[in-house]
Amino acid sequence: MVANSGWRCRSKLGFAFSLTSTIVLISAVLLLCGQPCFGFGALLRHSPGVFKSNTLLGTRRLSPMQSTLSDDEIAVVTQAESAVNAMFKRPLRVGLLVEPTPFTHVSGYANRFKEMLKHLHRTGDRVEICTTDDVPSAPPKFLDYRINYTPGFRFPLYDHISLSLDVKLVAYQLLKVFRPHIIHVSTPGFLCFAAAIYARILRIPLLFSYHTHLPIYARDYMGFIPGIVSLTRFVIRVVHNWADLTLVTSPQLKDELESFGVKRVAVWKKGIDTDRFHPRFRDADMRTRLTDGHPEAHLLIYVGRLGAEKKLKTLRGVLKRIPGARLALVGGGPAEGDLREYFKGTNTVFTGLLHGEELSKAFASADVFLMPSDSETLGFVVLESMASGVPVVGARAGGLPNVIEHGKTGFLVPVGDEPAFAARVQQLLGDRGLMRDMMAAGREEAESLDWASAMDHLRNIHYKRAVMIHRRRTLSAFLAWAGTFKERTVHNLKQSMEGMFATAT
Known part of the structure; x- marks a missing residue:
């Protein structure tokens, strides 16, 4: 071995x-x-x-x-x-x-x-x-x-x-x-x-x-x-x-x-597909599954690839700072084995990849979505969480500041700052009014981002611009x-004429 x-x-x-x-x-x-x-x-x-x-x-x-x-x-x-x-x-x-x-x-x-x-x-x-x-x-x-x-x-x-x-x-x-x-x-x-x-x-x-x-x-x-x-x-x-x-x-x-x-x-x-990701998919059985049989506990969730670049080990420190909370990691990837070992002994559930309605239920059944990654070019899962009515605490890096409006649709914190992550999560869990406001604001933002207009813009603006630039x-x-050819031709012609005149004289 x-x-x-x-x-x-x-x-x-x-x-x-x-x-x-x-x-x-x-x-x-x-x-x-x-x-x-x-x-x-x-x-x-x-x-x-x-x-x-x-x-x-x-x-x-x-x-x-x-x-x-x-x-x-x-x-x-x-x-x-x-x-x-x-x-x-x-x-x-x-x-x-x-x-x-x-x-x-x-x-x-x-x-x-x-x-x-x-x-x-x-x-x-x-x-x-x-x-x-x-x-x-x-x-x-x-x-x-x-x-x-x-x-x-x-x-x-x-x-x-x-x-x-x-x-x-x-x-x-x-x-x-x-x-x-x-x-x-x-x-x-x-x-x-x-x-x-x-x-x-x-x-x-x-x-x-x-x-x-x-x-x-x-x-x-x-x-x-x-x-x-x-x-x-x-x-x-x-x-x-x-x-x-x-x-x-x-x-x-x-x-x-x-x-x-x-x-x-x-x-x-x-x-974002706001029909596929919607608060109506909140499900008691899925919540029981994600909390390992403790649906009454606060449920934190991450959905996405399990890779080193996602900085998921940050979440262990966050979990330790919130007594009684549960964490669900949904997805697969090259770091899964290492992460299972790292989170051993904590209140963490690994579900593997989920698809279709199961994935929709997982998003909607959580209390807070966590995104510690600094490698996101956009962060589709953050949009999907917002569409599902779940507020987000994410790293202030990459494309996430373009998705999360700090203090309105979620919170942004420094990359790798476990205390800051935990403090924002506790602020949400301890203030139901704030939680409801962020859930509503996130859903409203998601509803304004339909795929049809985004793809129409791609075809009729970006594609056209690329063709015109080409x-x-x-x-x-x-x-x-x-x-250049014209300049050289004129230059050569001028030299020839000068040579002819020089010869004639």
């Missing part, structure tokens, strides 16, 4: 260094190729005048740059905008490259992509999906959309997910035949490296949506590698600047990615090349 454990440790260490080297190499190649377009990167950087403004790169409307364009060039840009507007009035073709798979992987991220596909299905858009999965229950379709699988691998440092480099070019062949109007790729992962290359080869607009904050995971799972957090920031900047648009799930994350040097970042609106960037590259 010790030998096997040592082998696994060495194997993971070797994989981590191999992975780091691979990511650096791919990122360097992408950086050297030039971000806007193959062959045009250097021209864009050295072209005078026209391309010093960012307006052509899609950060503003076109009108401010018209003074730098000729009448013919303005006509081309205006025609491109009209073509894009007409395109979005018809059914779109969307290429979706997503990992880990949202069809067997349980998370808020999975819910977002399923809701996205439901909306595109309602609007009559065509979608080709490419993902990777190795479980027998992997579905061949979602709604009427075919799911194409490319070979992948279990990520050794987090073996609950499958990732892929698309070594058999399944995604490339799919995109080449389907010719989507836009390629939507989830990040971080490995498919995004391939997608960046495919989008340039096929000249298709590329949108990345960023769902897991890589520096936090690198810190918690690969912290033994010197400089790993700085490396992940570099990779994020290089890879995401290849996209025409990057979507994130909160304004806080947008600010952070922009601080890394990522350009063209926007926020993908949040949504066309502007391509036009920028072409005009840069044309301008």
